[in-house]
Amino acid sequence: MSEATGGIEMEENTSGKVKKFLYVNRRAPYGTIYALESLEVVLITAAFDQDVSLAFLEDGVYQVVKGQHTKGIDVKNFSPTYRALEGYDIEKLYVEKESMETRGLKESDFIVPVKVLSAQEMADLMLTQDVILSF
Amino acid sequence: MMKFGILVNEGPYTHQASDTAYLFAKAAIEKGHKIHRVFFYHDGVYNSSRLTEPPTDDRHIVNRWQKLGKDHHIDLVVCVAAALRRGIKDENLLEGFRISGLGQLVESGIQSDRLVVFGD
Amino acid sequence: MLHTVNKSPTERNSLESCFKYLKKGSVVLLIEDGVYGALKGCTTTKMVEQTLKSFPIYALYPDIEARGMQDRVIDGIKLVDYSGFVDLVAEHTTVQAWL
DSSP: OOGGGOOOOTTOOOTTOOOEEEEEEOSOSSSSSHHHHHHHHHHHHHHTTOEEEEEEOGGGGGGGBSOOOOGGGTOOOOTHHHHHGGGGTOOEEEEEHHHHHTTTOOGGGBSSOOEEEOHHHHHHHHHTOSEEEEO | OOEEEEEEOSOTTTSSHHHHHHHHHHHHHHTTOEEEEEEEOGGGGGGGBTTOOOOTTSOOHHHHHHHHHHHTTOEEEEEHHHHHHHTOOGGGBOBTEEEEOTHHHHHHHHHSSEEEEEOO | OEEEEOSOTTTOSHHHHHHHTOOTTOEEEEOGGGGGGGBTTSTTHHHHHHHHTTSOEEEEHHHHHHTTOGGGBOTTOEEEOHHHHHHHHHHSSOEEEEO
């Protein structure tokens, strides 16, 4: 990951609070930077020991498909980072079922283990979160 | 009285995000709330450039943020990673903004009562 | 939860998506180009009117007025200014932006 994401800065004050942060990903990778830069926030949030979940909806499901080879477009392939999330104790990755199916994808197409939720279940999950970030 | 965190994901003029965020912040202050921090991410970092020269008959988005920050002691933070990617550095940063890490966004999410996102 | 939608439903599917995730207590606020979702006589009007039966929908009036759409707002959509926007954020424990 980027060297500029840096470590925890001494000036930050979180008072030991733990909040549930949900990152909602609705965009495909590479066409825009949102997928990459939102992942950078996810990593920092884990460094703050917060309770992190990632939701992949609509074209966001494309972020976690296997087989991304980016040499031809000369852009850094950041998909391996999703596999590294586990090392940061980020294991709550959710894919919305209809988004996956309407794009002809199944669970085995993904680079990381995900939990597939229906839109209703995803909506229920969203209600449990303290902070929802969209990029 | 609530403490709001604001995330601005887009740069000035191209998208309305920065305008809406500003007008929201202004309204929140007028209602007696506090703005904990405005964090600029993605192209939002361009809201801090001291080099913008918009036409004089339209709003000056960058200066407007500076003034709001100064008048109401708001922490205007530009993400270092996003800034470096886009060529925003201390030497072209407008006074009143500061460059810092993503930890400041996370902290704002933790410390604020509400975190509101403005983007494309 | 407060859901904000800032893109037109004929440009992007954000409004339609947002509607899929509404649950009891959800409220929708249309801002920026999202206010085009508040209009009568569009292909999206029926979908919005249907949702309005179960969920309050608000639209940011300054954005409606800026776009000259003042006389076209669906009956039942509540208009707010930025002060009202702030109140909606304060009243709901979380806010989710559908970009």
